[in-house]
Amino acid sequence: MDFSARLDALQTSVAEAKAAVQAAATESRDQLRQRIDQAQGDINRGVRDAEQQARAAADSGRSKWAQMKADAATKMDDIKAKIDKRNAEVDANIAANEAAWAEEDAAGAIDYAGWALDNARLAILDAIDARTYADGLAKTAGS
Template sequence: MTQHTDFSTRLDDLQQRVATARSAVQAAAAESDAQLKQRIDRAQANLDQSGENARQEASQAADSARAKWAQLKADAAAKMSDVKANIDKRTRQGDAKVAADDADWAEADAAEALDFADWAVENAQLAMLGAIDARAYADKLAKAADNS
C-alpha cells in the first residue's frame, strides 16, 4: 500500500476525531454561554482552516475525484459558516418563539450533518474497497508481466 492508501491509519484518525467530537458535544451541554461560545469559535476556526485547505486542494487537484471531495469539504465549511452566523444572530434575539424555531432548525441541521457523515463513511468504505481491489488487480497484472 502507498502513503495514500494507508486506510487503517486514516480510519483510526477518523475514529479519534469522532470520539473527540462526541466528548466535545457532551461537555458543551453543561457549559456556560461564554464557554460554549469559546468552543464554537474554536470549532469554527478549525473548520475555516479545513475549508481553506480544501480550497487549496481543489485548486491543486489532479483528478476529478479529489476535486469533488475537496469541493464537498469546502461546501461543508461554508455551511458551517452559515451555522455560526445563525448562532451569532440568535444571541441578538430575545423572542422565545423565534429562539425555539431556531433551535428546531439547528437540531434538524445537526441531524442532516450526521446523515451526511453516515453517507460519507459508507462512501469512503466503498471507495477504499474499490482502491484495494484496483491495487490487487494492478499487482496481479504486474506479477503476471514479470512472469512472462
C-alpha cells in the same frame, strides 16, 4: 496508502467530537461560544486545506472530495451566521424555533457524516481492489 491509519484518525476525531458535545451540554453560553469559535476555526483551516487540495488535484477524482469538503464548510459558515443571528434575538418563540432548526441542522450533519463514511468505505474498498488488480497485472506482465 494506509487506510487503516486514516480510519483510526477519523475514529479519534469522532470520539473527540462526542466528548466535546457531552461536555458542552453542561457549559455556560460563554463557554459554548468559545467551543463554537474553536470549531469554526478548525473548519476554516479545513476549508483552506480542501481548497489547496482541490487546486492541486483539479483533474483527478480527489478534487470531487475536496469540493464536497469545501461545500460542507460553506454550510458551517451558514450555521455560524445563524448562531450570530440567534444571539441578537429576544423573543422566546423565535428563539425556540431557532433552536429546533439548529437541532435539525445538527441531525442532518450527523446523517451527512454517516453518508460520507459509507462513501469513504466504498472508495477505500475500490482503491484496494484497483491496487490489487494493478499489482496482479504487473506480476503477470513480469512473468
